[in-house]
Amino acid sequence: MVKFIAGYIWTQIQTTLHKMKVLRNIVTICDHVHLENKWVLYRRGLTHDLSKYRWCEAKHFAKSIFDLKGLTYGSEEYIKALEELRPAIKSHYSKNSHHPQYYKNGFSDMSYLDKLELLADWEAATHRHKNGDIFKSIEINQKRFNYSDSDKEWMVSIVKLIV
Numbered sequence: 001m002v003k004f005i006a007g008y009i010w011t012q013i014q015t016t017l018h019k020m021k022v023l024r025n026i027v028t029i030c031d032h033v034h035l036e037n038k039w040v041l042y043r044r045g046l047t048h049d050l051s052k053y054r055w056c057e058a059k060h061f062a063k064s065i066f067d068l069k070g071l072t073y074g075s076e077e078y079i080k081a082l083e084e085l086r087p088a089i090k091s092h093y094s095k096n097s098h099h100p101q102y103y104k105n106g107f108s109d110m111s112y113l114d115k116l117e118l119l120a121d122w123e124a125a126t127h128r129h130k131n132g133d134i135f136k137s138i139e140i141n142q143k144r145f146n147y148s149d150s151d152k153e154w155m156v157s158i159v160k161l162i163v
Helices: 002-032 038-047 055-068 076-084 086-095 112-128 134-145 149-162
Strands: none
Touching (some): 002 112, 038 112, 055 076, 076 086, 112 134
8 A cells, every 4th residue: 555655646746747848848849840829839738648647547557657667668568567557548548639549540630739749748758768769769659650751750850859
C-alpha cells in the first residue's frame, strides 16, 4: 500500500513536470511558427493531459510508474509494461486529441494544432526514458502511425525548433 501511495504522489508530480515541459515546448513552437490561432495552442498547453490527474488513469500509473522510468521506448519490455497500463492508456487516448489513437484514421485525421501538441508532448516524454531521443521516436512512430516521409520531415523541422 505504501508503494502505491508513493506511486500515486509521484505520478501527480511527474504529470505536473511533464505538463510544464509540454507547455515550454508549445511556447517555443509559437515563438517560431506563424499561427493565427496561437492562443488556442497556448490553451492546449495549459490543459494538456489533465485526464492523467483523474483517478481512472492515475491509479494505474501509480502501480507502475517506478518500473517505467528505466525502460527503452519501443522495446519489448516497454510494450509489455504498456499492456499492464491498457485501461489507463485507453482512457487517456479517448480524451486527448493530440494522440493519433483518438481518431478513427489516426494521424491522418489530426489537425495541425493536434500535431504541434503531439510533437511538444513527444519531445517532453523523451526525458522520461534513460535513452530518450525524439528523432528516434519520430522514426519509430512513422511505422506505428503510418505517416509519410514528408510528414516525418515536417515533424523533424518542428522538433529542431524545440531542442
